[in-house]
Amino acid sequence: MNRIEALLQKKKDPILSIYYTAGYPSLQDTIPILQSLSDAGVDLVEIGIPYSDPMADGPTIQQSGTEAIANGMTLRVLLDQLQSVRSRLEIPIILMGYLNQLMQFGIEDFLKLARKNGVDGLIIPDLPMDIYEKEYLTLFAKYEMPVVFLITPQTSPERIRKIDQLSQGFIYMVSDASITGAKSMISQSQLDYFERIAALGLQTPVITGFGISDAETFQTASRYSRGAIIGSAFIKSLDSKNLAQSVKSFIASIRS
Amino acid sequence: MNYAVDENGFYGEFGGAFVPEMLHSNIETLRSSYLDITGTPTFQNKFRSLLKDYVGRPSPLYFATRLSQAHGCQIYLKREDLNHTGSHKINNTIGQILLAKELGKTRIIAETGAGQHGVATATVCALMGLECVVHMGVVDIARQSPNVARMRMLGAKVIPSRSGSQTLKDATNEAIRDWISHPVETHYIIGSVVGPHPYPDMVARFQSVISEEMRWQLKEHTGRENPDAIVACVGGGSNAAGAFYHYLDQDEVRFVAVEAAGLGIDSGESAATSVLGTRGIIHGSRTLLMQTDDGQITEPYSISAGLDYPGIGPLHAHLLSTARAEAVSVTDQEALDAALRLTRLEGIIPALETAHAFSALDKIKFNETDVVVVSLSGRGDKDLDTYIKNLPIDE
Numbered sequence: 260m261n262r263i264e265a266l267l268q269k270k271k272d273p274i275l276s277i278y279y280t281a282g283y284p285s286l287q288d289t290i291p292i293l294q295s296l297s298d299a300g301v302d303l304v305e306i307g308i309p310y311s312d313p314m315a316d317g318p319t320i321q322q323s324g325t326e327a328i329a330n331g332m333t334l335r336v337l338l339d340q341l342q343s344v345r346s347r348l349e350i351p352i353i354l355m356g357y358l359n360q361l362m363q364f365g366i367e368d369f370l371k372l373a374r375k376n377g378v379d380g381l382i383i384p385d386l387p388m389d390i391y392e393k394e395y396l397t398l399f400a401k402y403e404m405p406v407v408f409l410i411t412p413q414t415s416p417e418r419i420r421k422i423d424q425l426s427q428g429f430i431y432m433v434s435d436a437s438i439t440g441a442k443s444m445i446s447q448s449q450l451d452y453f454e455r456i457a458a459l460g461l462q463t464p465v466i467t468g469f470g471i472s473d474a475e476t477f478q479t480a481s482r483y484s485r486g487a488i489i490g491s492a493f494i495k496s497l498d499s500k501n502l503a504q505s506v507k508s509f510i511a512s513i514r515s
Numbered sequence: 516m517n518y519a520v521d522e523n524g525f526y527g528e529f530g531g532a533f534v535p536e537m538l539h540s541n542i543e544t545l546r547s548s549y550l551d552i553t554g555t556p557t558f559q560n561k562f563r564s565l566l567k568d569y570v571g572r573p574s575p576l577y578f579a580t581r582l583s584q585a586h587g588c589q590i591y592l593k594r595e596d597l598n599h600t601g602s603h604k605i606n607n608t609i610g611q612i613l614l615a616k617e618l619g620k621t622r623i624i625a626e627t628g629a630g631q632h633g634v635a636t637a638t639v640c641a642l643m644g645l646e647c648v649v650h651m652g653v654v655d656i657a658r659q660s661p662n663v664a665r666m667r668m669l670g671a672k673v674i675p676s677r678s679g680s681q682t683l684k685d686a687t688n689e690a691i692r693d694w695i696s697h698p699v700e701t702h703y704i705i706g707s708v709v710g711p712h713p714y715p716d717m718v719a720r721f722q723s724v725i726s727e728e729m730r731w732q733l734k735e736h737t738g739r740e741n742p743d744a745i746v747a748c749v750g751g752g753s754n755a756a757g758a759f760y761h762y763l764d765q766d767e768v769r770f771v772a773v774e775a776a777g778l779g780i781d782s783g784e785s786a787a788t789s790v791l792g793t794r795g796i797i798h799g800s801r802t803l804l805m806q807t808d809d810g811q812i813t814e815p816y817s818i819s820a821g822l823d824y825p826g827i828g829p830l831h832a833h834l835l836s837t838a839r840a841e842a843v844s845v846t847d848q849e850a851l852d853a854a855l856r857l858t859r860l861e862g863i864i865p866a867l868e869t870a871h872a873f874s875a876l877d878k879i880k881f882n883e884t885d886v887v888v889v890s891l892s893g894r895g896d897k898d899l900d901t902y903i904k905n906l907p908i909d910e
Contacts, residue, residue, distance in 0.1 A: 311679065311811040312797070314691045315535045321678055333809040358533060359796040363810030384535040385796065413540035413698055433537060436699070438692045 261405060262351035262379045263428035266302055267464045267485065274466060274486025275477065275513060276303040277493050278355065280323040281340070282332025283309070284499040289332075289340045292497075295506035297350040300514070305382065305488065308334055308356030315384045317440030319491035334364050338372050345377035353407065353428075355382040366395065370402040380405040380428050388418075388425055407431050412452045419459060429464045432456060432484055434471065441472035441492040445479050453483035474513050489513065518763040518830070518839065524712025525801075527837065529829035532711035534799045537695040541703075542799075544618065546713045552617045553610065553720070565609050566724060569642070570599045572606075574725075576732035576888070581860040588881035591736065592863070592891045593729060595754060602866065602893030603722060603754045604635035608704055610721035612639040615702035622646045622701040626690040628655055628683030628750065629821035629868060630662025631893055632706030637671035647671040650689040652681040655820045661897050680814035683750070683824045687798050707751025708828035711799030715756075715828050722757025729888060730761055737886055744769040744881070747890035748872040749842075750786070750822040752831040754892035759840070770840035772831060773875040775817035780844055786815035788827045789835050789842035797826040803835070818847035818901065819867035821893075845874040851905050853877075854895065866893030867901060 266274065277296055281289045289306065296304055309324035309332050316324070334356070341352070354373060361369050361383065373381075381404060386395070388408055399406060405427030410419050412435065422430060435442075435449055456465060467480035468488035480487035498505035524530050524546070532542050552558055566572040575594045583590045595603035608625075615623060623640050626649070627633030633649040640647035649666055653675045656663050666673050674693075679685040687709075694703045708715040708722075730740040745762065747755035749772040762768040777785035785791060792803035797812060804826035805813040815825040827835075834840035845853075854870035857863055865873065869892045881887055895902065902908070 312684070312688055314688055314798075315537060315695065317692075318678075325679075328811060335809070357796070359806070359812070360810035362795055363793075363806065363808065385533045385799065387533065387536075387539065390531060390533065409536040411537050411540075414536060415540070418539070436537065437696050438537075 261428065262349065263303065263353070263405065266351055267429060270302060273477070273481030274302045276305060276466060276486060276488040277301050278305040278307060278488055278490030279494055280307040280309055280320060280327050281337045282327035282330045283323040283494070284326070284497060286330040286332055286336070288502060289337065290344060291502055292506060293344065293348065293350070295503045296510070297348050299507050299510035301350065301510060302486070303351045303353065305353045305355045306337070308337060308354060308360055310357045310360060313357060315438055317438040317491060319441070319494050320439050323494050334360055334369070338376055341376040341378065351379045352377060353380040353382055354378050358383050358386045367398060370399065370404050374402045374404060380407055382407045382431060384409065388422060392425065409433050410456070412436055416459070419461070423461045423463050426463050429466045429485065430461065431488070432465045432467045434467050434469045434480065437469055439469055439490055441495065442470035443472065445470070445476055453480070457483050474515055477513050518834065520712065520716040526829050526833035529800070529802050529832040530712055530715060531801050532799055533796045533801065534711045535695070537698065541694065541698050542711050548618070549614065549713050549717050552614055558613060558617070561613055562610055566606065570605050570609065571597065572724065573728045573732070574598055576729060576736065578736060579861050582857065585860060586876050586881065587883055588885040588887050590876070591733070591742070591886065591888045593725060593758065593888055595725065595890065595892045596863070596865065596869070596894035600631070600635045600638050601896065602631040602635070603725060603757060604632045604706060605638065606724055606757065607706065607718050607721040607753060608632070608635040608639045611702070611704040612643050612645070615645070615704070616643060618702060620700060620702035622648070622697065623704055624648045624650065624690050624693050624701055625704045625706060626650045626683065626686040627706060628686065628823055629819065629866070630655065630659040630666065630897060631821060631866070633671070633673070634662050634665050634669070636704050637666040637669035640671065641669045648693065649673050650676050650686040650693065652676045652683060652686045654681045655683065655686070658901070659820055659897055682820065684812065684815070691798065707753040708756045708830055709751040709798055709800060709826060715800065715830055718753055719756040719760055719830060722753050723760035725754070725757035725890065726759065726761040729758070733886070733888070741765055741768050742888045743885040744771060744887045745890065746771040746773060746872050746875055746887060748773045748822060748868050748892060749827055749831055750775070750824045750868065751826070752828040754890050756828060756830055758888070758890040770834060771875055771879060772835065772840050772842050773872045774842055774844050775819055775822035775871055776844035776846045777816040777818070779846055784816035786817040786822055786824060787844040788825065790844060792826070800829050802826050802829045802832040819850065819871065821866070821868040822871065843875040843878050845871040849874040851902070854902060855906050863891070864895035865891060866895050867898045869893050
């Protein structure tokens with residue numbers, strides 16, 4: 260069974276998922292951060308493939324991506340770094356990146372290598388569901404590579420039903436009309452939206468992301484969905500001089 | 516060969532709408548309604564009457580006697596520089612502001628490079644009393660300061676884009692992020708035939724008034740509707756799309772798309788997408804774009820802020836890849852020289868973007884009887900600083 264599905268079946272407590280950018284703060288930090296997250300008991304990780312034009316991302320992720328690219332991170336380097344990881348770590352790994360990078364790499368070559376190196380799923384924010392279904396689904400299925408789709412407060416109920424059919428592993432519920440970035444609180448209109456989604460009784464588990472930054476927002480989001488994803492706040496907390504410790508304290512602050 | 520957009524928003528293999536879910540609802544609303552709304556007689560009447568009385572259309576088609584002699588062919592200039600606000604950009608913003616009002620939007624955002632689209636957007640927002648926010652790269656704010664001042668006087672808020680190369684590409688990213696964060700009340704007026712479907716088709720239709728007029732104007736001048744060639748500069752490609760539009764299926768009309776070579780195609784400082792670009796996705800559209808082997812979009816370079824874009828609209832990618840259009844690249848220096856030549860021969864100071872189109876006349880062999888239309892897309896007031904710094908103009 261896929262590691263993401265296994266996690267969602269087994270785990271009863273809220274799922275804590277962390278997003279971070281590959282190759283940041285330093286090129287060789289990708290795997291040490293992964294190790295620290297696994298040691299700290301994080302359930303799921305999303306590794307961002309740094310991109311020059313990440314249109315859905317806020318300043319923190321943009322900046323980490325710019326620095327990672329300057330550090331020499333590429334999709335090929337990232338896949339190389341992941342090569343030996345499955346001999347040591349079982350934590351489910353999702354790669355998150357924009358379609359242009361995968362096209363340049365060659366979609367099939369990418370799927371083959373990602374599969375081989377232990378990647379459990381993909382999030383491709385600018386790959387719309389309809390184009391995925393028409394042009395890519397067969398290829399992704401051939402390499403048994405799950406794709407997680409997003410829903411937002413503007414996504415219509417009919418479209419959510421369709422995403423429920425198509426999304427594999429979980430549905431990524433974008434918490435608000437926004438780009439990525441830490442926010443300090445969750446508003447009433449967001450709670451209404453969380454409730455509306457929870458009431459749909461979707462077959463695919465829902466995990467919340469965007470604007471989740473601390474223990475409080477994590478707990479609130481987890482009351483309405485299976486868990487939450489923290490990205491920008493985690494990236495900001497990384498201390499390049501004491502990486503392992505900074506990861507450990509951040510996760511402890513969320514779990515407290 | 517069919518050059519119209521298909522029902523899924525593609526021109527051949529190019530186009531589509533590769534947008535994150537956050538924008539799906541807005542894009543879908545536009546896609547399902549733009550033809551219905553813009554097709555009604557009420558809309559068309561408003562659009563046509565504003566183009567006539569507010570923009571000053573039809574723009575003249577002028578036979579350039581001395582330029583024709585210099586190049587040994589019959590050159591006509593389509594005078595989009597004489598439009599209100601000084602370029603073709605206003606044709607599109609008039610159309611989109613009327614559409615935004617129909618959609619009940621109250622806040623308008625735009626990206627701008629040279630500032631011509633920003634000014635055209637700020638203008639129609641003032642006209643309609645709507646809030647206006649223009650995203651503009653920090654580098655462009657510095658090199659196009661007269662247009663920044665105009666936008667501010669018109670009541671627009673100009674937000675400096677500080678990411679990436681701080682030019683048009685990044686201003687577009689910031690405008691998209693703004694739209695993601697304000698999806699309900701905001702309409703994004705994209706300034707060129709780029710972005711996700713239906714923008715390339717919608718903007719091309721609004722700009723198609725250029726070639727619609729060319730047909731009857733040419734007939735008056737020459738007795739026939741079709742020229743032998745149309746020459747236009749291409750950044751994203753909106754003036755070219757408008758000038759080509761009604762001739763797309765007339766194979767005998769030659770299309771010349773003029774790109775900015777910057778310091779030279781092989782210099783590493785260029786914006787010549789048709790030569791340097793490969794297939795990929797930029798700003799929600801599958802098209803040709805300049806990128807690294809790793810799929811990072813390259814920072815382009817041109818002296819002209821309006822051509823400083825690493826992609827081209829999907830229609831142009833299709834026209835070039837099917838050889839319906841040919842691309843010519845023009846360097847900074849060649850464009851500067853062409854601007855001075857047009858000024859001295861015809862008494863018209865063109866925008867730097869447009870100057871690239873005039874330089875292409877040196878690179879193509881025309882017969883003496885050939886009728887060539889150059890799209891004179893904008894006037895050069897905004898570029899005077901650059902001209903004075905770079906041209907041998909006596910005190």
